[in-house]
Amino acid sequence: MSTPLLEVTGLQKHFPITAGLLRRQVAAVRAVDGIDLTVNKGETLGLVGESGCGKSTAGRLITRILEPTGGTVTFDGQDITHIKRGPLRDLRRDVQMIFQDPYSSLNPRHTVGTIVSAPLQIQKIPTPQGLKKAVQELLELVGLNPEHYNRYPHEFSGGQRQRIGIARALALKPKMIVADEPVSALDVSIQAQVVNLLDDLQRELDLTYLFIAHDLSVVRHISDRVAVMYLGKVVEVAPRDDLYAHPRHPYTVALMSAVPVPDPSRRDKAQRERVLLTGDVPSPIDPPSGCRFRTRCWKAQDVCASEQPPLTVLADGHQVACHFPVSDEEQHAAGSGRSAAAAQARDKIATVVADPE
Amino acid sequence: MTTSVPVTELGPADLSPPKSFLEVRDLRVQFATDDGIVKSVDGVSFGLERGKTLGIVGESGSGKSVTSLAILGLHRTRSNAKVSGEIWLDGEELIKADNERVRRLRGRKMSMIFQDPLSAMHPYFTIGQQIVEAYRIHHGGSKKAAKQKAIDMLARVGIPQPSRRVDDYPHQFSGGMRQRAMIAMSLINNPELLIADEPTTALDVTVQAQILDLIRDLQEEFGSAVIMITHDLGVVAELADDILVMYGGKAIERGPAEAVFRTPEHPYTWGLLGSMPRLDREVRDRLNPIKGTPPSLINLPSGCSFHPRCPYAGRNGDRSFTERPELTGTTHAVACHMPPELRREIFIQEVSPNL
Secondary structure (H helix, E strand, O other): OEEEEEEEEEEEEEEEEEOOOOOOOEEEEEEEEEEEEEEEEEOEEEOOOOOHHHHHHHHHHHHHOOOOOOOEEEEEOOEEEOOHHHHHHHHHEEEEEEEOOOOOOOOOOOOOHHHHHHHHHHHHOOOOOHHHHHHHHHHOOOOOOOOHHHHHHOOOOHHHOOOOOHHHHHOOOOOOOEEOOOOOOHHHHHHHHHHHHHHHHHHHOOOOOEEEEOOHHHHHHHEEEEEEEOOOOOEEEEHHHHHHHOOOHHHHHHHHHHHOOOOHHHHHHHHOOOOOOOOOOOOOOOOOOOOOOOHHHHOHHHHHHHHHOEEEEOOOOEEEEOOOOOOOHHOOOOOOOHHHHHHHHHOOOHHHHHOOO | OOOOOOOOOOOOOOOOOOOOOEEEEEEEEEEOOOOOOEEEEEEEEEEEOOOEEEEEEEEOOOOHHHHHHOOOOOOOOOOOOEEEEEEEEEOEOOOOOHHHHHHOOOOOOOEEEEEOOOHOOOOOOOOHHHHHHHHHHHOOOOHHHHHHHHHHHHHHHOOOHHHOOOOOOHHHHHHHHHHHHHHHHHHOOOOOEEEEOOOOOOOOOOHHHHHHHHHHHHHHOOOOOEEEEEEEHHHHHOOEEEEEEEEEEEEEEEEHHHHHOOOOOOOHHHHHOOOOOOOOOOOOOOOOOOOOOOOHHHHHOEEEEHHHHHOOOOOOHHHHOOOOOOOOOOOEEOOOOOOHHHHHHHHHHHHHHHO
């Protein structure tokens, strides 16, 4: 279980911003700025964060759709950071991707059969019983009617299209699937169908998932371990239950408390305990010095501005990048912890609103 | 003016004068297309008091947004929609009112927060110009006074440095700030009815929490009636006093928020609650999705439109397949053929343990 299949160290991606006639680089968007991750064989690592935190870019670097600026990516013992075209094609057999938008990720002019068989044809995989049979088996595996082989994507609903995308990703029998927000474009009732399908496929085919999403409750449902990203950095990694029960990084605490609880009787309690963050995420072009979360953190001290906190392992096994991790006492002591944090955050907001200039 | 009365219940044929602030009776919105008539909203009735929040929940294509657009009268022009029924706002019927009258109410007495502020705002005009226009069209007055009003409102919704940001264009704002600006614009005339159509769907959770908090505070301050349209059950649970669940253009369940969440009556509502992973519960091994897909609004299934997806269809002979269930009940109403005792039994024994 705990043999690493994918190891990422210091991974960076800086997108250049150019200006002028000579397209000189004047700055860079530091989308992913030094992240370390390990995905073990057979597990699901959830990667959560808000829009613009670099989680999708991280997924694309790992599948090598993008070329990293720095750091290394090791898959199954092989360094794939700057792998060439030929070997990259071999890598595609082992690492596949499921995309967010089931509308734009399928070619509208190709039939389902063509779409799902494309990986087999490109990789010249022999199909003893014929290509059509192979595709139909895949369609059946993801819960689609094999007779729909000749239909076009527009004839399917969103959930069904996502299943087509999943069938395509499974065609090469990959070891690992990077799923980038696979269910966020779907309706609630359909979302559950696809989440269950991904669960079943993992069990049947012994898959390893990197599950990228912004929905904390879906990530909790599907993941074994969860990594939280903020502004191009991983701020916390921990086993699922630990992370959700005892978040250590202030950002994780705020993120968890912001999720609306579907229970009206707990509305007041949830609101009291909510840590409201002020302002917006800073720009990844010019991130804050030191800890990137310090501008919105209620625990920030001087050291947070000067020193970047490294991702370190705490006594309880959490990996946290914070100078002042949130302790259990802070969380559980009555009237303190989250509530105190919430009160502080509220005071901050009050001052911002009262003194807007 | 009126004190808070619980949401009144109405049958479609009720002709008594409206008691509540907003009353929608048997609203139907149909669009003629080449493929046939799309019945987007098919006989929806509800009421809402000042200071209260109604949450309308449903999946894409359930008719929730079309309902809200009909209330604002946005199907009146340049649309092939056929709208029928009655919409009473503060004693005034809107569907039969003339365009000019509705235009005077729109933005002043009732206004809307749209889902995507980037496409709902004009990219060529500054935030300030757009808010000023919304104010002056109803109140007149000098541009300077209106601008000051806009700045105050932007400050109120938590935009930092409002006197500077008022001259920015929408693209210069971040997603959360745009949504705040949008809220400022819709509140500039102190509307008594505010419709928020998926106001936080495009936003991150931390920003969503800020925006929901803001809407709640502003509602307390201005005492408006709010209709909150969303597919996110968590969001309605945060804000709504009453909940209306829509499916296939019809209201299938309506009741106080606590009741709908604690003792949901309709199998579709059970399905929605069961398919949602929740942070406040133990992790379940599997989710319980609703089988199948939402129906086409052109060819709605016969009888109860939920029957092809309902695990309990057929428990009543073939009524589910032939007869359309009416929304019945007083405070907590439901449109289902199963007798209440049977539903309660199924809920307690089969559904509730898995929620």
